Amino acid sequence: MKKQCVLNFPNPSRIYDASRHCVCFWGHDNAREVVFLVDDAMLTKLNPDMGPDESALLATFDHNRDRILGLARTLYKGGPATRYTIS
Numbered sequence: 001m002k003k004q005c006v007l008n009f010p011n012p013s014r015i016y017d018a019s020r021h022c023v024c025f026w027g028h029d030n031a032r033e034v035v036f037l038v039d040d041a042m043l044t045k046l047n048p049d050m051g052p053d054e055s056a057l058l059a060t061f062d063h064n065r066d067r068i069l070g071l072a073r074t075l076y077k078g079g080p081a082t083r084y085t086i087s
Helices: 040-046 054-063 065-075
Strands: 014-017 022-029 032-039 083-086
Touching (some): 014 054, 022 065, 040 054, 065 083
């Protein structure tokens, strides 16, 4: 019987990683931590009128948090991967 993956986001923290051009946030499947990266291009798709600076990217993430978490849940399938990019 296959174990069901239950992805939760108990920590609302997110950071902008300028070297990767993405916002990073974390989910948990039981005790396993999973890193998600939302690239600048995806954030621009969500809000074409945003500015290019870190605060605008984080604000876009925050405004679209529920949608982004839904995308993360769809993308996550369990298994050995611990990092996923939403683009």
